[in-house]
Amino acid sequence: MKQIHVNLGKDSYDIQIEKGLLDHVGAALRKVIQARTLAVISDDTVDGLYGGRLERSLQENGFTVRRMVFPAGESSKSLRMLANLYQGMADAGLTRSDAVITFGGGVTGDLGGFAAATYLRGIPFIQIPTTIIAQVDSSVGGKVAVDLPSGKNQAGSFYQPKAVFIDPELLQTLPIRFIHDGMGEVIKYGCIRDRSLFELLETVDDNSLPAYWEEIIGRCCAIKAAIVERDVFDLGERMILNFGHTIGHAVERYYSYGCYTHGEGVAVGMAMLTCRTEAMGLTQIGTAERIIRLLKRYSLPAAVRASASDLLPYIGHDKKKRGSRLTFIILKKIGVCELLPVAGEDIPHYIRKREFI
Numbered sequence: 001m002k003q004i005h006v007n008l009g010k011d012s013y014d015i016q017i018e019k020g021l022l023d024h025v026g027a028a029l030r031k032v033i034q035a036r037t038l039a040v041i042s043d044d045t046v047d048g049l050y051g052g053r054l055e056r057s058l059q060e061n062g063f064t065v066r067r068m069v070f071p072a073g074e075s076s077k078s079l080r081m082l083a084n085l086y087q088g089m090a091d092a093g094l095t096r097s098d099a100v101i102t103f104g105g106g107v108t109g110d111l112g113g114f115a116a117a118t119y120l121r122g123i124p125f126i127q128i129p130t131t132i133i134a135q136v137d138s139s140v141g142g143k144v145a146v147d148l149p150s151g152k153n154q155a156g157s158f159y160q161p162k163a164v165f166i167d168p169e170l171l172q173t174l175p176i177r178f179i180h181d182g183m184g185e186v187i188k189y190g191c192i193r194d195r196s197l198f199e200l201l202e203t204v205d206d207n208s209l210p211a212y213w214e215e216i217i218g219r220c221c222a223i224k225a226a227i228v229e230r231d232v233f234d235l236g237e238r239m240i241l242n243f244g245h246t247i248g249h250a251v252e253r254y255y256s257y258g259c260y261t262h263g264e265g266v267a268v269g270m271a272m273l274t275c276r277t278e279a280m281g282l283t284q285i286g287t288a289e290r291i292i293r294l295l296k297r298y299s300l301p302a303a304v305r306a307s308a309s310d311l312l313p314y315i316g317h318d319k320k321k322r323g324s325r326l327t328f329i330i331l332k333k334i335g336v337c338e339l340l341p342v343a344g345e346d347i348p349h350y351i352r353k354r355e356f357i
């Protein structure tokens, strides 16, 4: 069992990582909150696989459980689904002394977390992430949101969970595409802050990965917790967690969330931008090639058919924009990144398609 504390004053919480945790998570939760009724929000896949087991563990510890289920997929991270959840929470008679559990991937955590942040102006919530993306990234740090037609995560909030309970055994049922999807974010952590994690990923493969889940999840969560503690509201350092995301979010949105997953978009974004910054002399030679090789190892894309001008309209909605200026996160070398504010007229230079490798 591994525990990581996220120190945010009165909003502090623990991340618990433990194989088999699902079956005794009710007891662990009792130590954190005194709620009576719990709204457990999941998509239909996760509810079908694990909803009964979670409900049993919660009931055994005296909680009344209301399961709220929505269709799996990014298209559910919407205002329409948010309204459905509000209705369900009202029907369940949830009060501020009750709580929400987001049980699923990043879509569930972002959507359900935003519902918890805003229902009755905020009721407590707990993250039980079930995908790699959610276990290494989205369940920590309190970014909750839904997508708008203009782009990803455009209506949201910063709202910290009361606890994060991670059971790596749940990854056993995750389809291979979403294993790879999650590796997109894991590779991001290696790129921005952890060269030795990047090097580890260069030696591991699909077959040996499961043996490393606890280590990988623990390292990513520790990196994210430390960054969030220093910059919870994304005003400076936290922006580095967005490496690859400016282009990645545009790719997801350009293809209407139906073609590339989040991790795949981020993979394309990391590769495309690093090729450009390397060509501009801002990044150590050979870095882009090394990233692309690692992406391929986990069957992740490094390019898309969409042209730079296809993607540019969606880049205009990036949250790292201030006026016309956009801050890119660029790599100096593997494990070392920096913020690079770019004037509006220069942004297209960073979005050009790859001209080498």
Ligand SMILES: NC(=O)c1ccc[n+]([C@@H]2O[C@H](COP(=O)([O-])OP(=O)(O)OC[C@H]3O[C@@H](n4cnc5c(N)ncnc54)[C@H](O)[C@@H]3O)[C@@H](O)[C@H]2O)c1
Pocket (backbone or CB within 6 Å): 043, 044, 045, 046, 049, 072, 073, 074, 077, 104, 105, 106, 107, 108, 110, 130, 131, 132, 133, 134, 137, 138, 139, 140, 141, 142, 143, 144, 152, 153, 170, 171, 172, 173, 174, 175, 178, 181, 185, 261, 262, 263
């Ligand atoms: N808030 C943040 O800091 C943050 C960070 C990273 C990503 N995100 C967001 O997270 C979302 C992507 O997350 P995701 O990749 O987890 O997507 P997801 O929640 O859609 O899950 C991916 C798929 O895996 C299925 N699934 C989940 N757990 C499973 C399990 N244990 N076994 C079998 N199937 C399972 C789901 O039903 C779904 O079909 C995006 O919307 C992205 O913007 C947010």
Ligand SMILES: O=C(O)C(=O)C[C@@H](O)[C@H](O)[C@H](O)COP(=O)(O)O
Pocket (backbone or CB within 6 Å): 137, 141, 143, 152, 153, 185, 234, 238, 239, 241, 242, 245, 319
């Ligand atoms: O927690 C953060 O900060 C991140 O940027 C993590 C990202 O992996 C995640 O995709 C996040 O949701 C992106 O946020 P956004 O502010 O670019 O919408």
Ligand SMILES: [Zn+2]
Pocket (backbone or CB within 6 Å): 137, 185, 245, 262, 266
């Ligand atoms: Zn992300």
